Amino acid sequence: MKALYICSTTTFAGKTALCVGLGKRFKSDGFSVGYMKPLSTVARRIGGRIVDEDAQFIKQTLDLAEPLEVIAPIALMPQTVEDILAGEERADFAAQLKGAYAKVAQGKDVVLLEGGAHCMEGALVGLSAPLVADMLKARELVVAKYASDLVVDEVLGAKMLFGDSMIGAVINTVPRQRMRFVEEVIKPYLEEQGVKVFAVLPQDRLLMSISVGQLVDCLGGQVLCCPEACDELVEHLMVGAMTVDSALTYFRRKPNKAVITGGDRPDIQLAALETSTKCLILTGNLYPSSIILDRAEEVGVPVILVKQDTLTTVEIIEQFFGKTRLHQETKVHRFEKMLEERFDFDALYADLGLRAR
Numbered sequence: 001m002k003a004l005y006i007c008s009t010t011t012f013a014g015k016t017a018l019c020v021g022l023g024k025r026f027k028s029d030g031f032s033v034g035y036m037k038p039l040s041t042v043a044r045r046i047g048g049r050i051v052d053e054d055a056q057f058i059k060q061t062l063d064l065a066e067p068l069e070v071i072a073p074i075a076l077m078p079q080t081v082e083d084i085l086a087g088e089e090r091a092d093f094a095a096q097l098k099g100a101y102a103k104v105a106q107g108k109d110v111v112l113l114e115g116g117a118h119c120m121e122g123a124l125v126g127l128s129a130p131l132v133a134d135m136l137k138a139r140e141l142v143v144a145k146y147a148s149d150l151v152v153d154e155v156l157g158a159k160m161l162f163g164d165s166m167i168g169a170v171i172n173t174v175p176r177q178r179m180r181f182v183e184e185v186i187k188p189y190l191e192e193q194g195v196k197v198f199a200v201l202p203q204d205r206l207l208m209s210i211s212v213g214q215l216v217d218c219l220g221g222q223v224l225c226c227p228e229a230c231d232e233l234v235e236h237l238m239v240g241a242m243t244v245d246s247a248l249t250y251f252r253r254k255p256n257k258a259v260i261t262g263g264d265r266p267d268i269q270l271a272a273l274e275t276s277t278k279c280l281i282l283t284g285n286l287y288p289s290s291i292i293l294d295r296a297e298e299v300g301v302p303v304i305l306v307k308q309d310t311l312t313t314v315e316i317i318e319q320f321f322g323k324t325r326l327h328q329e330t331k332v333h334r335f336e337k338m339l340e341e342r343f344d345f346d347a348l349y350a351d352l353g354l355r356a357r
Helices: 015-028 053-061 078-085 093-105 129-136 151-165 176-192 212-219 244-251 266-273 290-299 310-318 329-342 345-352
Strands: 002-008 033-036 044-046 049-051 110-114 139-145 166-174 197-202 222-225 236-239 257-262 277-283 303-305
Touching: 002 015, 002 129, 015 033, 015 053, 015 110, 015 139, 015 329, 033 053, 033 093, 049 053, 053 110, 093 110, 093 129, 110 129, 129 139, 129 151, 139 151, 139 345, 151 166, 151 176, 166 176, 166 345, 176 197, 197 329, 212 277, 212 303, 212 310, 222 290, 236 310, 244 266, 257 266, 257 310, 266 277, 266 290, 277 310, 290 303
Parallel strands: 002 110, 002 139, 033 110, 139 166, 166 197, 236 257, 257 277, 277 303
Antiparallel strands: 044 049, 222 303
């Protein structure tokens, strides 16, 4: 049985996406696959249960038999952290993890482990990524989110941390204009330093997108029509603050967008509804006319009413773009295709000692 620990040095690097993509590929190649998130600091209490939503999504996507409490056995909730620091919580977290892992690994060819926000998360309870990897005899695959060419520092730093047990790296969300440099300069450089780079993955608007429903939640907005379309994905954000004469030309520049405009601009609202718009966000808590709502119903575009002004609305939404979970099938399929085109599965299988069946 092989264990592969998907780690990163920062949040929203793409660990969950990689776990899903690798898990589905392993299964299609005939392997029995397990998955575990050893430690969660983002779990929430939902309906009386403590739930890590990424782990729950992967359980469903990979059709895993183990209960969620085994797949994500340790949740460091704020109260738990306080109790540990106050000396009131003395649970043997390592023993809990080993027990859960034994259940997950039983009968499996490969177990995917998903790391936390960074490699030292869990140090409080003796479960940082290096300690967990050593405890469970796992190899580390580090996902590095590209922000600049100094992504090299993150990858080499991880190599210093994990040593020879680190199997390699994936460089994720590289802007299209930097892809050639990363593939032709950074990747060879890292491999000269002893780090195998299994994939360089480009930035993708769909993977960075946010659903209409998530926009409603983050803005605290009110859906005035077409709530059934709230699962639609928004890839671009446009502000309608121009003259009506230029509005149509402007809105046609980008597909699959959310348009933000004042509730007192029916001319701009109608123009937006004539183009590829996923939702219309009306600011200032100004209710639209019946003409707007009727047209939105006709084209199936949700209209969202928010209290904030336009500038504040834009600032709130921009904080969420590229930082949403991979919990939509459309995103899963896109990422699977990207891995198929760009990930060196042959090299990974060889390094893990796996042979496709």
